[in-house]
Amino acid sequence: MAEEFSQKQCLVIDDFSDMRAAIRSILRSLGVNHIDQARDGNDAIAQMAKKRFDVVLCDYNLGPGKDGQQVLEEARHRQLIGIDCIFIMVTAENTREMVMSAAEYAPDSYLSKPFTKELLKNRLDKLFERKAHLAPVNKALVAKDYGTAIGELDQLIAASPKNLADLLKLKTEICLAANRYDEAMTVYEQVLAAREIAWARLGMGKVLYLKKHYAKAQEMFRQLIALDPNLIAASDWLARTQTALQQFAEAEETVRSAVKLSPRGLKRQQMLGELALSNGNSQEAEIAFGHAVTLAKHSVLNHPSLFANLARSKSSNNKHVEALKVIGEIGKVFSNTPEATFYKATATATVKQQQGDREGALEALQTAEAAIARFGEASHATLSLEMVKTYAQLGEQDKAAALLQKAIANNHDDEEFLMNVVQACREAGVEYDTETAIREIQQDVVKTNNLGVRLIKQGEFDAALELLHEAAEDMPGNKTINLNAAKASIMKMEKLGTTNEDIQLVRRYIGRVHALAPNDWRLNDVISRLRTLAPKV
Amino acid sequence: MDFSDILASSIHDIKNSLGLILNDLDELIANPANHLANPRQASLLQHEAQRANSNLIQLLNLYKLGTAELVARIAEQNLDEFLDEVVAENQALCQALNLDLSATSDPDLIGYFDTDLIHGVLNSTIGNARRYARERILLSAETVDDYLVIRVEDDGSGFPGKLPQWLPDDNEPARNLTDPTSDPSRTRLGLYFAARIAQMHKTPERTGRIRLANGHTLTGGCFELWLP
Numbered sequence: 001m002a003e004e005f006s007q008k009q010c011l012v013i014d015d016f017s018d019m020r021a022a023i024r025s026i027l028r029s030l031g032v033n034h035i036d037q038a039r040d041g042n043d044a045i046a047q048m049a050k051k052r053f054d055v056v057l058c059d060y061n062l063g064p065g066k067d068g069q070q071v072l073e074e075a076r077h078r079q080l081i082g083i084d085c086i087f088i089m090v091t092a093e094n095t096r097e098m099v100m101s102a103a104e105y106a107p108d109s110y111l112s113k114p115f116t117k118e119l120l121k122n123r124l125d126k127l128f129e130r131k132a133h134l135a136p137v138n139k140a141l142v143a144k145d146y147g148t149a150i151g152e153l154d155q156l157i158a159a160s161p162k163n164l165a166d167l168l169k170l171k172t173e174i175c176l177a178a179n180r181y182d183e184a185m186t187v188y189e190q191v192l193a194a195r196e197i198a199w200a201r202l203g204m205g206k207v208l209y210l211k212k213h214y215a216k217a218q219e220m221f222r223q224l225i226a227l228d229p230n231l232i233a234a235s236d237w238l239a240r241t242q243t244a245l246q247q248f249a250e251a252e253e254t255v256r257s258a259v260k261l262s263p264r265g266l267k268r269q270q271m272l273g274e275l276a277l278s279n280g281n282s283q284e285a286e287i288a289f290g291h292a293v294t295l296a297k298h299s300v301l302n303h304p305s306l307f308a309n310l311a312r313s314k315s316s317n318n319k320h321v322e323a324l325k326v327i328g329e330i331g332k333v334f335s336n337t338p339e340a341t342f343y344k345a346t347a348t349a350t351v352k353q354q355q356g357d358r359e360g361a362l363e364a365l366q367t368a369e370a371a372i373a374r375f376g377e378a379s380h381a382t383l384s385l386e387m388v389k390t391y392a393q394l395g396e397q398d399k400a401a402a403l404l405q406k407a408i409a410n411n412h413d414d415e416e417f418l419m420n421v422v423q424a425c426r427e428a429g430v431e432y433d434t435e436t437a438i439r440e441i442q443q444d445v446v447k448t449n450n451l452g453v454r455l456i457k458q459g460e461f462d463a464a465l466e467l468l469h470e471a472a473e474d475m476p477g478n479k480t481i482n483l484n485a486a487k488a489s490i491m492k493m494e495k496l497g498t499t500n501e502d503i504q505l506v507r508r509y510i511g512r513v514h515a516l517a518p519n520d521w522r523l524n525d526v527i528s529r530l531r532t533l534a535p536k537v
Numbered sequence: 538m539d540f541s542d543i544l545a546s547s548i549h550d551i552k553n554s555l556g557l558i559l560n561d562l563d564e565l566i567a568n569p570a571n572h573l574a575n576p577r578q579a580s581l582l583q584h585e586a587q588r589a590n591s592n593l594i595q596l597l598n599l600y601k602l603g604t605a606e607l608v609a610r611i612a613e614q615n616l617d618e619f620l621d622e623v624v625a626e627n628q629a630l631c632q633a634l635n636l637d638l639s640a641t642s643d644p645d646l647i648g649y650f651d652t653d654l655i656h657g658v659l660n661s662t663i664g665n666a667r668r669y670a671r672e673r674i675l676l677s678a679e680t681v682d683d684y685l686v687i688r689v690e691d692d693g694s695g696f697p698g699k700l701p702q703w704l705p706d707d708n709e710p711a712r713n714l715t716d717p718t719s720d721p722s723r724t725r726l727g728l729y730f731a732a733r734i735a736q737m738h739k740t741p742e743r744t745g746r747i748r749l750a751n752g753h754t755l756t757g758g759c760f761e762l763w764l765p
Contacts, residue, residue: 022560029567093597112653114556114590122625165613195649230608
């Protein structure tokens with residue numbers, strides 16, 4: 001095994017030099033020759049940006065600045081470490097619970113301090129073996145080819161290896177990403193038939209949620225929490241379900257208790273703030289967004305919207321001066337990215353309006369309009385929603401309604417976004433019957449889409465194309481319409497041969513969807529079909 | 538900050554120092570350039586430092602039990618792999634003390650428990666067994682009456698007192714567990730902790746326990762974790 005380790009690139013991250021030296025000497029004794037060290041999170045990120053590591057050993061507690069979890073988040077988020085890299089989080093018993101409650105971005109393994117070299121060797125051997133074992137699955141995952149990934153995984157599962165439970169869990173995660181809910185459900189049922197296991201029960205709830213069986217999902221998450229109140233993921237999902245059921249007050253309560261258990265989760269604080277703000281609890285919102293801004297300080301997930309919302313909450317609590325100060329921070333923290341400029345402007349408009357400075361508010365609104373225009377046709381739905389809120393708060397109800405209509409049309413099948421729309425309208429007092437609008441727009445879009453799909457099936461490509469093309473130009477942000485327009489063109493070309501014009505068109509549709517949601521499960525199929533038709537381009 | 542918090546954070550600090558001492562000792566012993574008149578002395582030093590370290594970890598966990606912060610994360614685990622890792626961690630020291638440490642289990646045996654916590658319990662149990670074993674320490678796992686039973690046995694003189702003994706004992710409340718003077722030869726605190734960890738593993742019908750016996754397959758003491 002020693003030769004196996006000798007070529008591996010290792011990074012040791014610890015703020016304590018004695019600890020780094022100790023870990024380094026353990027690694028050396030295992031035959032590792034290439035060892036780099038980092039003394040804090042920023043140092044670690046800088047090194048990972050320059051060099052590819054095979055193994056990262058990172059202490060959770062890194063003193064001031066980023067903690068180990070934030071290092072992992074940033075490394076994965078910015079893809080500084082590949083799927084083959086082994087990331088081991090080193091924990092002390094006083095950080096165990098903190099580390100375990102981080103739901104997203106889990107490390108490959110945890111090691112509690114102190115550990116012996118034999119233990120580390122044993123663990124590394126096993127992890128390298130696992131990664132090698134999973135290599136074909138991971139390769140397919142990198143290509144977002146979920147079908148192949150599941151196929152490869154099924155082969156591994158058939159041999160019922162020692163890590164069968166891990167493989168089954170991985171399979172369900174891929175199934176959920178690929179919208180293969182029934183397959184995931186089968187695995188959950190299979191696991192639960194042997195024994196009550198929290199991840200499988202939780203997964204069942206997720207499938208129920210994703211299939212919009214909200215009441216059943218809610219019951220399942222409630223039961224899980226009753227069994228183990230510390231299962232924070234169940235609380236997170238319960239809150240999402242309650243939001244979907246429009247039980248906003250209950251959702252806020254659920255998130256509040258989850259935040260008490262695990263106050264370091266950024267997304268959770270953000271969700272609490274948003275719910276509190278739309279429920280009219282601006283005091284609560286101010287506290288939650290205050291925490292979120294602090295937590296995000298060293299995080300790659302830091303975002304100007306957190307500051308904008310903190311400012312908005314403060315302003316609702318009549319702290320206008322403090323609010324403007326928070327807005328001033330946006331420029332310092334995010335320099336002048338288009339997003340930062342936009343959020344700065346929307347927040348300023350709201351605060352000035354609440355201050356009674358109508359002129360200042362309108363001026364900021366113009367800046368916001370100019371900023372959002374710079375995003376072009378593919379402006380993200382959340383930006384539109386922020387704009388809608390701002391219009392409404394400034395009394396520009398007509399503009400709010402028009403933009404809202406567009407946002408709904410672009411996202412007619414994204415239930416979670418539509419729920420955000422409902423929530424945002426409550427918060428900002430948009431004078432618009434949101435739910436009726438959503439229903440009507442949905443019906444329209446679905447009708448167009450279905451007609452297009454039917455025409456494709458009947459082989460009436462030109463008619464289908466004309467219809468879907470028009471719809472796609474009307475709703476450039478609608479992923480489903482653009483994907484179906486792409487599919488119509490592809491099917492036409494598969495039957496009648498390619499034309500340069502059609503290929504360009506398909507690429508345009510795919511480009512739009514990719515810009516909005518690079519991980520969309522439907523993209524891979526369309527892209528690979530296009531490649532078959534036009535391998536050179 | 539009350540006194541127990543201060544205590545906990547000092548223990549944490551001491552534990553970290555001990556961890557560094559252990560690493561240095563490890564290197565000291567492993568380096569062939571060092572000549573020790575009596576290498577066994579160094580190993581004994583290592584043994585005691587490691588025992589102290591496991592005890593401190595247990596103390597910290599007990600503190601967290603008291604503040605209800607300690608949560609068992611139950612996950613499926615292959616026993617063969619798990620015991621392999623426990624043996625790996627304790628092997629070097631046992632070898633230095635001329636003790637044979639090994640593990641046996643069905644390669645397909647699966648259990649449901651918090652690997653971190655059970656690992657900690659086994660480390661300190663092995664630490665105890667090192668003091669009493671003559672030549673051998675044996676880890677094993679099997680299913681008995683639908684429970685997963687993990688055993689740590691040694692070939693020493695065995696546990697004193699009335700055996701087998703269940704902890705916690707339904708007939709005899711935890712009185713003897715909390716009184717460290719009731720049995721000076723074996724640390725009762727360790728057993729108390731082990732029993733509490735076992736109890737954190739439960740299904741709606743059953744709860745984990747520990748059992749002390751003598752002469753299972755080896756002649757000496759046999760510590761058993763019964764997990765549902």
